[in-house]
Amino acid sequence: MSDYLLKAEPNLSSKQKKKLLDVKTASPLVGIMHSLKEEFSMLFENSDSLGEGTLELIDWLKRAEPYYRNSVPTIERWFSSVVGYFEQRTTNGIVEGINNKLKLLKRSGFGFRNFNNFEMRALLF
Incomplete structure (x- = not known):
């Protein structure tokens, strides 16, 4: 379009x-x-x-x-x-942006050995 x-x-x-x-x-x-x-x-x-x-x-x-x-x-x-x-x-635009970044991190972080590594990476966003 x-x-x-x-x-x-x-x-x-x-x-x-x-x-x-x-x-x-x-x-x-x-x-x-x-x-x-x-x-x-x-x-x-x-x-x-x-x-x-x-x-x-x-x-x-x-x-x-x-x-x-x-x-x-x-x-x-x-x-x-x-x-x-x-x-x-x-609007909820900021929340939607954070959710998208967390979903991306979750997809790219499939190999994290434990939840603490994922959590630290998420907090760095």
């Missing part, structure tokens, strides 16, 4: 904006889906409170359901965690 479809629209170069416009013209479905993606991103940037963010997210989910059939149910399953962002403005 081309980067101009994934990148935030304000961050596109003029050449990428032209390509995006061409794609949206050729495929209205892609245009709608891209607009929904941009709205989703802006929803998290612009919502000032838990209530406002929650209501906007519910509205977005209703509009996005026909287009994002796999993503909408996932967001709905994790709804309470997702809307928690509007209250604290924090």
